[in-house]
Amino acid sequence: MPLAEIPLRAWRKRGQDFVFRGHALRYWVAGQGEPLLLIHGFPTASWDWHYLWQPLAQRNLVIACDMLGFGDSAKPLNHDYCLLEQADLQQALLEHLRVERPVHVLAHDYGDSVAQELLARHYEGRFQMASCVFLNGGLFPETHRPTLVQKLLLSPVGWMIGRAFGRSALASSFNQIFGPQTRASESALDDFWSLISGNDGPRILHKLIAYIPQRRRLRERWVAAMQRTDVPLRVIDGEVDPISGAHMVERYRQLVPHADTVLLANIGHYPQIEAPVQVLKHYQAFRDRIGHPFPRAAYS
Template sequence: MPLAEIPLSVWRTRGQSFLFRGQTIRYWVAGQGEPLLLIHGFPTASWDWHYLWQPLTQRYRVIACDMLGFGDSSKPQDHDYRLLEQADLQQALLEHLRVEQAVHVLAHDYGDSVAQELLARHYEGTFAMASCVFLNGGLFPETHRKLLVQKLLLSPLGWLVGRMFSREHLVKSFTKIFGPDTRPSESELDDFWSLIETNQGPRIIHRLINYIPERIVQRDRWLAAMRRGDVPMRVIDGAVDPISGAHMVERYRELIPNADTVLLQGIGHYPQTEAPALVLEHYLGFRAALDVQNRVLAYS
């Protein structure tokens, strides 16, 4: 059965705000149980999770925010946007919500990098992570295949490219990265664009793109954390994604011991909106297996 969507207009009414280093951050929280942190990707926002939101909140206390520079959160124009600061933001949100137990994480794209940083902090003793599931993202810089618009945003003319970025440019990019049979509707594209253009988002998109070189700097530290194996991990990946599809999963299997991976055939870069029922099935399967493992350990 298809999962029901939450219209963006409704989603926005359910959000709350808190201040992070003087900037307004919009966040969403619902449900009860173990905390589950959802971390969105670039250049969109936490509304990316709307198909999964209701079924997940029936099982867990689900938490998500629009990160700094994204969606309906503040987008300061002269800010030096960094993945490490976005990880600080996630920790500040959890502190704001008085979450004290270990957190399960489900991340996508840019959010994968934030999750990798949180995983590294787990092993460094400054964050408590219970599990982590990655959707399509550049987990390894050597497998990330940049789109032309990303290359242009990284160039000295990135500021100009960002200011010229429009709904039409978004449509062209999304046409390339979604599965051939799972592309967003015109209405969905309108909503994605609304989240990007809010608070003059195109003026700072060239600053947000700095996450790509930042990934290179942090690669070895993050990989070392992923290879530790104490935190259960799974990759659920749209196979036909040209940015981080099947080729990224192949590299993951080479680098990560006992790699737990799921490939979704015919699905592109946004599996949580292209095939939300499949993502939910494989995520809940991962959590169910984890629960069994924890019960066995508790009685052993």
């Protein structure tokens, strides 16, 4: 049975604001129970989770924000965007919400890298992570296959590419990375573009793309964290994703002990949009397997 969509207009009305290092950030909270932090990918925003939002909120205190430079959050032009700062942002949001219990994390794409940093901080005693599930993302630089647009954004003319990037270019890119039978609708593409283009978003795309070389620099730290076994991990991955599909999962199985992986047949880079029912099923099975060590309490 399909999951109900939350229209972007309704989603935006539910958002709240907090200030992080002088910048206005948009965030969402719903439900009750153990805290579950959802971390979105590049170049989109937390609306990526809208199919899963209500089902997850039935069992969790679900928290998500549009990270700095994304969606309806601030997109400062003269800013050096950094994955480590985005991890700081997630921790600041949890502090703002007075969440003190260990946090479950569900992440995608760019958000996977933020989650990897939070996992490393967990082992340093700087963050409390209860579990982590990764959707399609560049967990290993050696398996990440960037799109042509990403390569161009990384080039010396990246600032020009970003400013020229429009809705038609987004549609072309997404058609390449979604599954052949699960491509985004024209309406969904309009909504994705609204989130990307808001607050003059295209002018900073070449700055946001700096996450790719940052991943290379932090690889050893993050892989070492994934190779430890205290925090339960799972990968749920659309196998036909040309960026981080089955080839990434193969590498994960080689490097991560007791690798827990799920491959979704004929699904591309955005499984939470393309196959939300499957993602929900496999996520809930993971959580049921690891148990619920904390009593449920309402958010206040």
